Amino acid sequence: MSKYKCIIFDCDGVLVDSEPTSIQVLVDIANAYGANIDLDYGMKHFKGSFFVACKQMIADLTQRELPDDLEAIYRVRSFEAFEKKMEAVDGVRDVIGNLNLPFCVASSGPESKIKLNLGLAGLLPFFKGKIFSCYALKKWKPDPAVFLWAAKTMGFKPEECLVVEDSLSGVRAAKAGGFDVFGYTAHDPENELQTLATKTFSKMDDLLALINNEMA
Known part of the structure; x- marks a missing residue:
């Protein structure tokens, strides 16, 4: 026993x-702001983190101010991706x-x-x-x-x-x-x-x- x-x-x-799917969405969002990263980078740095920490990492990478509604955007996109696979x-x-x-x-x-x-x-x-x-x-x-x-x-x-x-x-x-x-x-x-x-x-x-x- x-x-x-x-x-x-x-x-x-x-x-x-779910992680490859959700992290790919984060990577795509980050790259839209100029991060120039790939899924391998995302899996290493975003895996297991909560969204606020991930957002800060993206801000640090891009040196850009990110919108307040970024989490809402991420949730919509990731939920759509989850429903596909x-x-x-x-x-x-x-x-x-x-x-x-x-x-x-x-x-x-x-x-x-x-x-x-x-x-x-x-x-x-x-x-x-x-x-x-x-x-x-x-x-x-x-x-x-x-x-x-x-x-x-x-x-x-x-x-x-x-x-x-x-x-x-x-x-x-x-x-x-x-x-x-x-x-x-x-x-x-x-x-x-x-x-x-x-x-x-x-x-x-x-x-x-x-x-x-x-x-x-």
């Missing part, structure tokens, strides 16, 4: 394969279906985005009433607040929970909150998570075995 009593999943890149991360449906522990999702994105993407990927029924958004707290990863909120609401202490993350900011947030964190490295070509996460894995099919191997 696993020593963990609850699993807290990140959303983008862990449950749904959104899939669950390969293997995660089997993980959730066979997980004999309570679980939830804690994400830096707004709740509307979390629900949209989980719904498009066919995962929303698994997470009804178990969605935690940084926007509700106005505190974003690497601040651990969203994970602490999720754990408390689910009825567990941080040391009883496992966080599953795919970004540096998410892993740092989990560690700062006193959680064990498994880093999903399918989109981590430079192995940045390996030295920070409790464990890392590259195939979602391996997650259940890793959880079950953590004996109390």
Whole structure:
């Protein structure tokens, strides 16, 4: 039996394969203001960040003042892109279906985005009433607040929970909150998570075995 009593999943890149799509929209917006960057740059610098931080990075790159409604523009464009193509991360449906522990999702994105993407990927029924958004707290990863909120609401202490993350900011947030964190490295070509996460894995099919191997 696993020593963990609850699993807290990140959303983008862990449950749904949304990051290349959302980051490409950010890259396109940045390039419209003269950033001259590509998706690889975006995946390295924007992945796991909340919009305000991404906007500041774009402003720093372009040395231009960006419009106040840029997030609204980004949300419209990204939601349109998600509706054209959104899939669950390969293997995660089997993980959730066979997980004999309570679980939830804690994400830096707004709740509307979390629900949209989980719904498009066919995962929303698994997470009804178990969605935690940084926007509700106005505190974003690497601040651990969203994970602490999720754990408390689910009825567990941080040391009883496992966080599953795919970004540096998410892993740092989990560690700062006193959680064990498994880093999903399918989109981590430079192995940045390996030295920070409790464990890392590259195939979602391996997650259940890793959880079950953590004996109390």
